[in-house]
Amino acid sequence: MDVILIDDLLRDVGIADPVAREQARAILERHGLTTPRKLNMATGKILAARALLADHAMLLCGDPGCAALAVSRAAGREMIGVEPAHCIICAGSGQRRAALLLARDMLAVRRSRLLLVGGTPQQHHELDQALAAGGVELRAIDGLKRAHSAAEAARQSAWADVVAIWAATPVKHKVSQVYTDAVTPHALRVIVARRGIESLCADIRAALVGNGHRVG
Secondary structure, X not given: OOEXXXXXXXXXXXXXXXXXXXXXXXXXXXXXXXXXXXXXXXXXXXXXXXXXHHHHEEEEOOOHHHHHHHHHHOOOOEXXXXXXXXXXXXXXXXXXXXXXXXXXXXXXXXXXXXXEEOOOHHHHHHHHHHHHHOOOEEEEEOOOOOXXXXXXXXXXXXXOOEEEXXXXXXXXXXXXXXXXXXXXXXXXXXXXXXXXXXXXXXXXXXXXXXXXXXXX
């Protein structure tokens, strides 16, 4: 019968720390997939072991942001430390974590639509995927393309709950200005003067707090 070292099985899902290994083994033992003395497991049990850990554990990196995001998803599952690439929240991406934290904070204050002016198509794609996973809708304006009309900018701004002008990225003044002028009273306007998705998300989160909102 083919077997695998239990430590190797756990390492394959990112569990390398000795304390984390003991936590994971305890789950497998409680559900009858192994016993305290065994070092190996039949390969036919690998899928069952992974499913068991997914059902009973939250595999998290050590970042406090991921731990905070995991609280609402834990549903009684035990939190077990893993290598960042295997983290169920960020999958090793600080950008994904930052976007999910932003989505959480926006939803906490009932703002679920973000209009972003500036940034690259690749940044738009990455941000859109992570925000969508967190329940926030993104519309992004390429700051290097044609300037929108005042009417078009007004329509887009009326849709948004938050309008972020990403001034630190390549964006034509005539593009950013028409959106700066079009921001409606109900939307929060944020000027972001730093590069990078993590900085963008952090600055919008700070603006939510600075606008008098209480967020987690």
